[in-house]
Amino acid sequence: MAQRVGIKDVALAAGVSVSTVSHALSGKGHMRAETRDRVRAVAVELGYTPNRLASSLRQRRTRVIGLVSDSISTTPFATRVVVGVHEAASAAGLQVMMTSTHGDPSVELASLELLASYRVDGVVYAKMFHQTADVPAALLAMPSVFVDALPREPIVPATVPDERQIGRVGTEFLLGQGHRNIAHLSIVHGGPGRDGRVAGFMDAMHAASIENAEGFVAYSDDTSEAYARRARDVLTASPRPTAVFCFNDRAAIGVYHAAASLRLRIPEDVSVVGVDNLELVAETLNPGLTTVSLPHFEMGVWAVRTLVKMIAGEPFAGDTPSVVFQPGVLIERASVAPPGPRVTKT
Amino acid sequence: MAQRVGIKDVALAAGVSVSTVSHALSGKGHMRAETRDRVRAVAVELGYTPNRLASSLRQRRTRVIGLVSDSISTTPFATRVVVGVHEAASAAGLQVMMTSTHGDPSVELASLELLASYRVDGVVYAKMFHQTADVPAALLAMPSVFVDALPREPIVPATVPDERQIGRVGTEFLLGQGHRNIAHLSIVHGGPGRDGRVAGFMDAMHAASIENAEGFVAYSDDTSEAYARRARDVLTASPRPTAVFCFNDRAAIGVYHAAASLRLRIPEDVSVVGVDNLELVAETLNPGLTTVSLPHFEMGVWAVRTLVKMIAGEPFAGDTPSVVFQPGVLIERASVAPPGPRVTKT
DNA sequence: CTGTTAGCGCTTTCAG
DNA sequence: CTGAAAGCGCTAACAG
Secondary structure (H helix, E strand, O other): OOOOOOHHHHHHHHOOOHHHHHHHHHOOOOOOHHHHHHHHHHHHHHOOOOOHHHHHHHHOOOOEEEEEEOOOOOOHHHHHHHHHHHHHHHHOOOEEEEEEOOOOHHHHHHHHHHHHHOOOOEEEEEEEEEEEEOOOHHHHHOOEEEEEEEEOOOOOOEEEEOHHHHHHHHHHHHHHOOOOOEEEEEEOOOOHHHHHHHHHHHHHHHHOOOOOHHHHEEEEOOOHHHHHHHHHHHHOOOOOOOEEEEOOHHHHHHHHHHHHHOOOOOOOOOEEEEEEOOHHHHHHOOOOOEEEEOOHHHHHHHHHHHHHHHHOOOOOOOOOOOEEEEOOEEEOOOOOOOOOOOOOOO | OOOOOOHHHHHHHHOOOHHHHHHHHHOOOOOOHHHHHHHHHHHHHHOOOOOHHHHHHHHOOOOEEEEEEOOOOOOHHHHHHHHHHHHHHHHOOOEEEEEEOOOOHHHHHHHHHHHHHOOOOEEEEEEEEEEEEOOOHHHHHOOEEEEEEEEOOOOOOEEEEOHHHHHHHHHHHHHHOOOOOEEEEEEOOOOHHHHHHHHHHHHHHHHOOOOOHHHHEEEEOOOHHHHHHHHHHHHOOOOOOOEEEEOOHHHHHHHHHHHHHOOOOOOOOOEEEEEEOOHHHHHHOOOOOEEEEOOHHHHHHHHHHHHHHHHOOOOOOOOOOOEEEEOOEEEOOOOOOOOOOOOOOO
C-alpha cells in the first residue's frame, strides 16, 4: 500500500545506478542535464516518494524540529506561538512535532526523550506565560531555543515580550489622548509580566511629569470577578481616573463590567486600554477594546529562525544577544477618547 | 552532541549481542530475566536513546501520524480538534506532524507528499468548517480519516457534528424554559451547518406543536454587523420573540448589541442561546451566554482512535458506519430565563 | 560523468 | 536462550 517504489526501482527504470538517481534528485554533484532530467521524469512517472527515514538516518539530520510547550491551547497565546513556529518552520523546509506537557515535568522529560529518539534537529521550548525557567538537562543535548521564558542559566537563546515597552506603549497612548489621571489595574501575583508593565507605566507617567504614579496602580487577582470588584474601587476613587490601563484584556473586561454597573460610559466617561489583543474578546466588547498586542507569533517565528541558525552550526555563545525582547503593538479600537467635557456619540 | 550511544555500545558494555539488546529492550521473545534486566540497566546507565529512524525504517512503521488541516488557528475550533488529536495520539503512543494548508490545494498536495515521505502511519484530514470535500488522491495511499468534513465518496471514515441534534438541543432548552415565540437567527450561506441547525430548530418547534416555525427564522450574513442589524429586525417584530436561538455565538453577539440598542435586557426581556461555546466570548458577554458546544475535541479524539484501528489493519469497508455524528452539549450560563412577567434581578 | 561499495542503527529470521 | 547475518532505503566517498 504505502509507497512501494524505491530509489532502486527508479534506477532500474531509468537504466542508471541508484547513486545517479540520488544525485539527480538532490541536485548534488554535476551530471549531464539530460540524464538528470530523464531520471527525474522517470521518478515522477513512477510516483516515487523518497523515504526520508532512510535519508535522515544516513544524513544524521531529519529536517524535523520539536515543539514542546506546557499547553497547546489553554490560551489563544499558545496558539499564536504554535502558528508562528509552524509558519517559520514550513518556510525553512522543516516539519514540526509538537508535544504538550501539561506543565508536568515528568511528561516533559518523556517528551524530550521521545523527540530525541526521533532525532529531531532541534527543539523550541515554549512556556505559555512569561517566566523564568530551568533548562531541562535533556535539552542540552540538542540545539534549542526558549520562548516566553528566560532560562535561569544563559545557556540557551530565548525570546520574551518586552513587558516594559508594552506598559509604556499602552500608557503613552492614553497620555497622548490627553489623559493625566490614569489608573493602572494590575495583578497581585508578581513576575516579569506584571513587574515589567508596571515599570513601563511608571516610565511613561514620569516622562509626562506626573508624580506619584505609584499611587495610581491597583492590584487584583487574575479573575474576572476580582477585576470587576477592584475596578469598581478604582472607578469610584476621587478624583475619578479618566482612563485605566489594564494588565490584560481580562482586567479590561472587569473594567467594562464595573463601568456598566456604575453607569459610566466607555469611552466618554472612562477610556480603557488592555494588553493581549484577544481578538474575540476585544471585538465582542462594546465598544471594541483598544489593546496592546503581545508578540506571540513573532516569538514563534524568531525561535525557529534562530534554531535554524544553530542547527546550521552557528555557535551560540552565552554572551552574544541571547535573549531578544519582542515589542508589543497597540491595536486601536473604540475604547479610548480624549478626557474632559463629555463627547456625545450616536 | 546528539545521542552518540547506539545499540552496539550497549551490547558491548553488557557483554551481549545487539540482537539480545534489541530483544531485551522490546520485550519480544523470551530470555532470562536476569540478562534482560542487566541489559536494560546498562542501557539507562549509558543514557541510550534508541534511534527511531532506524527502527521505523526497519519495521516500516513510524508511530507518527500526520494532521493536515486548512488552518491551525483561524478559529478556536481548529485548536480544539488539534488538541483532541494530540491527546488521543499521545495516549496511543503516537507523535503527530501537523501541517497547515491555508486552504490551498497545491500546498495541501505538497503537505501530503511530505507526510508520505516521512512515512507517517496515517493522516487525519481536517477541515475547519463542516463541509463536504473531495478525497485527495494522495490520501488513498495511506490510512486516513476526515474530520469536520464528509468525503464526497464514502471511501474514508469521517466524523462531523450532528448539526440537527445541535439545533434541537438549543431550541428545546428554550422551549423547556417556557418560551414559545422563539426566533432562529441563521445565516444566508447554506451548508450542512446551517441546514442541519435549521432543521433541528424546526424539529423541536414542531414537536412542541408550534406551527409555522419557518416564519421564525431570519437569515443574515456571517459578520457581527450584519447579525446586529438582522437581530434588530427580529427584536422589533411583533409580537416580539421572547427568545432567540442563534446559528453561532457571533450571531448571539449581534443579538446582545441589538438588545442593548433597543434597551432590552437579557435575559429578562429576551433570552438568547448560541452555538459554538467560544468560551472567551461566552464569558465576556454580560450576562454570560448559554450556548451549545460543538464537539471539536471529540472529533479529534475519534479520528485518531479510528485511525489507530485502521493502522492496526482493521479494514475500512465503505458500508460500515463510516461517518459518525458527534452531538453538541448545552453549556448553561445566564442568558436564558423563563419568559413572561419581568423578573427583577439585582 | 556515472557506478560500486560501505554503512546509518535497528529488527528479525535462522542457526547454534 | 543467545548470536550471526541480512537488510530496511538512502547517501557519500571513492573508483573507474
